[in-house]
Amino acid sequence: MNKAPVYCLYLLYCDQDFLYTGIAIDPEVRLKQHRSKKPPGAKFTRRFKQLELVYQVSVGSRARAQNLEYHIKRLSKKDKHWLVKQQLSMADLQQFLGLND
Template identity: 40%
Template sequence: MPWFLYLLECADGSVYTGIAVDVDARFAQHASGTGARYTRSRKPLRVLAQFELSDRASASRAEYWVKRLTPRGKRALAAGERTLESVLPAPADTAPAEDVAAE
């Protein structure tokens, strides 16, 4: 089942980052005041962007890195000026290291 990373624009100009299976349902929770504590005091206005990820673990990792961005960086991501891949750390090289013989 895919998970989504989403960005919400809030009434105070901030950008909230979260993950969910159903972004529309989660936005409705935020808008009704039953979502995250952060959005209870900063009314969410709209979904700026959403990105599909393969599973919850991938979505949680992406959320961690996106939350480290400045509001400007989050808006650039939402506008397509940055890709989600550009925010995430490069995957570790999975090729096995060559054995080096001691001389």
Template identity: 40%
Template sequence: MVIPVWTVYILRCADGSLYTGVARDMEKRLRQHNGEVVGGARYTRGRRPVALLWSESAADRSSAQRREAAIKRLPRPQKLALVAG
């Protein structure tokens, strides 16, 4: 049995804004955000193309969503510092 791996990620949109989300299949989710596959967030639809800046694995959905919420609360400079490493 394969245990699904959750990923927390930050995208840079074409307008320079940042988008944070979670996914189990990061490649598919990125294709959704870029309009190659049906789905994706309403926020990114008008801000394509998007590029993956940063991602981090999480043990389960709950921990991924907690990490996502924590990142969303960060000011932009701190998000950029996280991306920079």
């Protein structure tokens, strides 16, 4: 029986004070893809020289990861920086976003 992959939600700090939000099974591998400046790295991150993984949390299914990504992308820059500073756990992240199960 195949075990379903566990997805992570991650934030990258990009120069010019941008925070990029994404999901991946392995955020370190995904960061290398972003840094390569070629697909499958995101088109948005290609314009930045500096990319640093500043937050990651294991969230479970792809559907849950996409839902969290959707909500985090709608946060203000101030709230995203606060999230990075706090390094919230999955449970605290859901509470912060008002998504308690």
